Amino acid sequence: MNQPAVRHQVLVDVPLFGAFTYLSHFDVMAGQRVVVPFGKRQLCGVVVTGIPPEGVDESRLKSIIRPLEGLPPLPADFLRLVSFASAYYHYPEGQTLFTALPTALRDPKDIRRVDERLFGLTDAGLAEAPPARSRGRLALWQAMQDGPVSLAAARELYAQAGKWLAEELDAGRVERVEPEPTPLVVGNTPPLTGQQAAALEQLYAAPAGYSAWLLHGVTGSGKTEVYLQWIARLLAAGRQVLVLVPEINLTPQLINRFLLRFPASRIAVQHSNLADGERLRGWVDAWQGRADVVIGTRLSVFTPMPRLGLIVVDEEHDGSFKQQDGLRYHARDLAVWRAREAGVPVLLGSATPSLETMANVEAGRYRRLVLDKRAHGAASLPRVGLIDTRRLRLQDGLSPQVMSALEARLAKREMSLVFINRRGFAPVLACTDCGWTSGCPRCSTRLVLHLRERQLRCHHCGWEETVPPACPECGAPDIKPLGEGTQRLETALAQRFPQARILRIDRDTTQRKQAWDEIYRSVNAGEVDILVGTQMLAKGHDFGNLSLVTVLGADGGLYSADFRAAERLFAQLMQVAGRAGRADAPGEVLVQTQWPDHPLYQALIRHDFDGFARHLLSERRQLGFPPAAYQAMLRADAPALQDASRFLTAVRAAAESLAEGVLVSGPAPALMVRLANRERAQLVLESSSRQALHAFIDQLLPLAEAEARRQSRGLRWSLDVDPQEC
Ligand code: ADP
């Protein structure tokens, strides 16, 4: 304790930018967890490198209370990833760091765990005479004559083993010993299909170091098999592999597939529903190089892995990779950054890649590998038919064609799926006669109908107008919101087919933990005739063979206020359509629409993902939307919309002169204005230059902070970089 005090920079979990300067009377290292006083509390802090600001009087600084025991300092590459994420998402560095840490490491508590690090004597150490004074030290020394001991075992023999080993390590008489790697065992591996073999050949031929790949393979084409084979090769070379999967895909089936393929390897699973201790164990195993494979949801992108050799992002288009609160990071994007930093390849897999990724392929930043055939059987792509509902009399939203198709499947005892698209539902007005939709005169997005106020509003720029009494294009009186009339559907189906066993899948029926297991069980047991569900069904579930898929209410995604709606709808329809069809007979997909000529449906009929992606990309370029431009959103919410809007208006005014090369739109109400008794509004910030956008945000945030202090206390605000939802 008599050492002179040294200044250190420490990050703590508080909503303030930057690190805090503390004094330390003992040695600490960057990455070390410590206990620090913060206001009236004691918090866990992490020491980081960084130069303490000058001119602060020592008497005004507080001291680190003590180091936290049980773990080595967090590694430098982990801290670099954190600091990149903090800068990119403009989120306080301390909060970013503590988001990246497992919960068990966030409190100012020592970690009790078996320290499996091994220490052995070097030649110099072996040549030394036995230590004389301490019996414990002698016992440890004797044990080490026989071979390396773990730190935990050393502490059993000699209470101060940690300190002694550190000194001996410095003196070169003791060294860290890597545990003997377990030999790789690879379970049954099917012979590759021609396309899989071709893809792997290209992957293997790539020069060592960073490279980014898109594995674009239709559902069931054997993407996972490609991952497994590449992973086997890396494990054989002694590397670790990180596999990111969407929340809903992290199933026991998937984990089993890895366990069966690599029965001797240590596989750490990471997701937010694990108990704290379990999560910590996997995290530390990965960090200490003991786990060979980490499979997890978005949060696992931060897991430190010293022997990292590959990152796989499965279903890279999936929305769950983007965190929607706190640190609003995108795990796929961080994964690519991390791979580049670590100098390792990253493989993004999807049947329906995001436009961001497609744009990266076009630009030559990612290389694409295509699997366009199913891996087994002669399963062919389903026939897609469009039902033009403009001249039809629908019953509870169902066309006669869909009714009789369902009836025919029931008679043959085959399973059907009725898919209702209601994602991000926000009603847009449309004319059923001429196809007019309510567009914003200022910014080429759709106006959203607010029935209560009889207003049409733009969620992007805030434009408002009253609902027109008739179609402004053709004068027809019959204008109505798109996507109406799907609520009654289930009841209607049950009434129409009383003998059918109908299973509904939506947020409500899948809340419980075992829900999906039960759903799979009854589907596989042949206990279901008609599955009815929302977009949850489109997320990579495998319900075996459906012979019919019918799609209702999809038009809302064609002309939505959310410019990403068409991309999502197309991906969803491709994915659900992929569920139809068996080896012996192709399946059938029927889509009810008022816009059968729309390019989305025309592309769907032809199973033409690339064509429609190109169409969307060129549209985004014309409109200046991502990925052709960069976006961020300043969001605010308050009990009343006007308070959120007032704050945003003030911020916008204060920032007006700074916005060089950045377009600021709004404030506008969010698509879902009311959520949990709060009303939400936003400013959209757009630029064709990522740098310009980020420079602007850097100047904007202090203004927003100052403005927020002047506003009512009920106000909350946040920044979302690369927002996925509007
Ligand atoms: P994806 O990840 O593209 O959906 P999977 O890797 O899960 O595809 O493969 C789909 C199905 O095909 C699985 O049942 C898998 O076991 C099987 N499969 C994949 N590759 C092969 C292969 N080379 N030979 C035989 N079956 C395969």
Ligand code: ZN
């Ligand atoms: Zn009209």
Ligand code: ZN
């Ligand atoms: Zn507008």
